[in-house]
Amino acid sequence: MDPDRNFEDIFSELYENSDISKIDEIQSRIESYFSELELPNYPTVYDHLVLSLRDNDVIATFNWIHCYCKHGSGM
Numbered sequence: 001m002d003p004d005r006n007f008e009d010i011f012s013e014l015y016e017n018s019d020i021s022k023i024d025e026i027q028s029r030i031e032s033y034f035s036e037l038e039l040p041n042y043p044t045v046y047d048h049l050v051l052s053l054r055d056n057d058v059i060a061t062f063n064w065i066h067c068y069c070k071h072g073s074g075m
Contacts, residue, residue: 004070011023011026014026
């Protein structure tokens with residue numbers, strides 16, 4: 001499996017190829033993972049950040065690891 005491909009591309013290919021056994025396994029693992037997650041009973045730093053946004057504010061993220069892997073140390 002190509003590590004440069006994202007999850008959506010890989011899953012779409014499995015779906016297009018009707019690889020039902022792999023699709024079922026992936027969906028089962030995803031459901032298991034998310035069913036074990038618990039939300040804290042208190043606001044997190046991210047909650048405070050979102051609640052403090054004004055109309056013209058934005059939250060931007062960047063995947064540094066993906067960028068480094070794609071472009072190497074020549075950044």
